[in-house]
Amino acid sequence: MSAQSNPAPKAPLPFLGLACAVGVSSIYYNQPLLIDMGHTFHGTAGQVGFVAVATQAGYALGMLCFVPLGDVLERRSLMMKMYGAVAVALLLVALAPSLPFLIAASALVGMLASVTHIALPIAPDLVGDAQRGRAIGIVMTGLLLGILLARTFAGWVSKIHGWEYVFVVAALINLAFVPLLRWKMPALPPKQEITYKDAMISLWTLLRTQPLLRESCVLGALAFASFSCFWTTLVYLLASHYQLGAGVAGTFGVVGAAGALVAPIAGRISDKHGPRWVLMAGIGTLALSYLMLWGGELAHTRVALHIAALVVGVIVLDMGAQMTQIANQTRIFGLVPSARSRLNTVYMVCYFAGGAIGSASAAIAWDHWHWNGVCTLALTYIGLAALRLITGVPDAPRNQSQTESHSGAMVKA
Numbered sequence: 001m002s003a004q005s006n007p008a009p010k011a012p013l014p015f016l017g018l019a020c021a022v023g024v025s026s027i028y029y030n031q032p033l034l035i036d037m038g039h040t041f042h043g044t045a046g047q048v049g050f051v052a053v054a055t056q057a058g059y060a061l062g063m064l065c066f067v068p069l070g071d072v073l074e075r076r077s078l079m080m081k082m083y084g085a086v087a088v089a090l091l092l093v094a095l096a097p098s099l100p101f102l103i104a105a106s107a108l109v110g111m112l113a114s115v116t117h118i119a120l121p122i123a124p125d126l127v128g129d130a131q132r133g134r135a136i137g138i139v140m141t142g143l144l145l146g147i148l149l150a151r152t153f154a155g156w157v158s159k160i161h162g163w164e165y166v167f168v169v170a171a172l173i174n175l176a177f178v179p180l181l182r183w184k185m186p187a188l189p190p191k192q193e194i195t196y197k198d199a200m201i202s203l204w205t206l207l208r209t210q211p212l213l214r215e216s217c218v219l220g221a222l223a224f225a226s227f228s229c230f231w232t233t234l235v236y237l238l239a240s241h242y243q244l245g246a247g248v249a250g251t252f253g254v255v256g257a258a259g260a261l262v263a264p265i266a267g268r269i270s271d272k273h274g275p276r277w278v279l280m281a282g283i284g285t286l287a288l289s290y291l292m293l294w295g296g297e298l299a300h301t302r303v304a305l306h307i308a309a310l311v312v313g314v315i316v317l318d319m320g321a322q323m324t325q326i327a328n329q330t331r332i333f334g335l336v337p338s339a340r341s342r343l344n345t346v347y348m349v350c351y352f353a354g355g356a357i358g359s360a361s362a363a364i365a366w367d368h369w370h371w372n373g374v375c376t377l378a379l380t381y382i383g384l385a386a387l388r389l390i391t392g393v394p395d396a397p398r399n400q401s402q403t404e405s406h407s408g409a410m411v412k413a
Contacts, residue, residue, distance in 0.1 A: 017142020
């Protein structure tokens with residue numbers, strides 16, 4: 001059947017940003033805690049690094065399985081159930097009796113935390129096409145702050161009470177968010193009558209028929225792989241050079257949060273000049289950040305200079321990551337408006353698969369070559385992204401209304 005003509009009920013964009021922050025933070029609490037977890041379970045950096053890998057891989061799997069439901073079911077009720085389930089999964093992490101159990105529970109947290117990407121595609125439904133980038137920028141600000149401040153929260157709470165307590169508090173936060181959703185969000189029925197089976201089949205149809213989606217998937221995966229290289233290994237860098245632990249590593253999340261300020265600006269630039277321009281700037285910014293982070297390592301015997309290079313590098317890194325993400329999502333959400341949850345599913349599965357690969361490869365690079373290996377690896381991912389963009393396809397037309405009926409028919413196949 002055709003998409004419903006009624007517009008989606010209004011919900012405040014800042015609240016959607018908060019919903020994304022609460023959801024996505026669940027998969028980042030563990031990154032500054034990896035050394036503490038290793039001490040608890042007597043694991044090496046490479047072994048404990050798979051806690052972060054499992055969480056991101058679970059997130060990708062959850063997006064594949066759960067996020068298409070945003071085009072099938074009433075979204076407010078679906079989100080409430082998933083936030084409640086995330087709370088249970090976080091408690092399992094806190095109670096983990098062994099490293100294999102911790103890895104499995106972390107994967108479950110990742111799967112259920114994909115509720116973030118049921119909330120995110122609501123944003124462009126609330127504005128016209130000309131303001132799509134701005135709306136995504138506002139909500140993505142909340143999402144990036146959740147990613148970065150989760151590390152800060154986890155690092156300092158663990159210093160006071162131990163890493164397990166971090167996940168108990170996180171479970172309570174997610175549980176409290178369930179009634180808040182009921183209070184703040186309107187009912188959000190699907191815009192199209194489609195079965196879950198057809199929605200899943202249409203994921204392949206979208207990937208096969210939308211070259212811009214394929215390019216965005218590759219660019220997003222490579223950009224996030226490079227981003228994950230830094231955050232997975234930062235705690236080991238600080239511990240090896242300065243004997244600093246999870247609290248200081250988490251504090252870099254506050255520093256990186258400054259990069260979130262670029263989100264609304266990137267969204268407006270994307271609306272005015274097109275997402276491709278923002279992608280070029282974002283990839284260049286990512287490369288610059290790693291040159292700073294790597295250059296600071298050369299002067300690590302001068303503590304103040306090295307820490308300053310890390311601080312500036314983190315801000316630039318998060319600016320680049322935010323720019324590439326907003327540009328990619330502005331592109332894909334303009335392709336088939338009635339299938340935004342499914343478009344986001346395809347993109348984010350690839351995105352977090354890239355993040356999992358980046359985390360796993362960075363842990364291995366650290367074990368063998370330390371910071372030099374991590375920075376070389378990250379710059380390789382960024383170089384591949386630049387090559388793909390240079391040889392890629394042009395952006396889609398800004399006004400998608402004329403192609404919507406044809407595209408909607410294709411994705412229901």
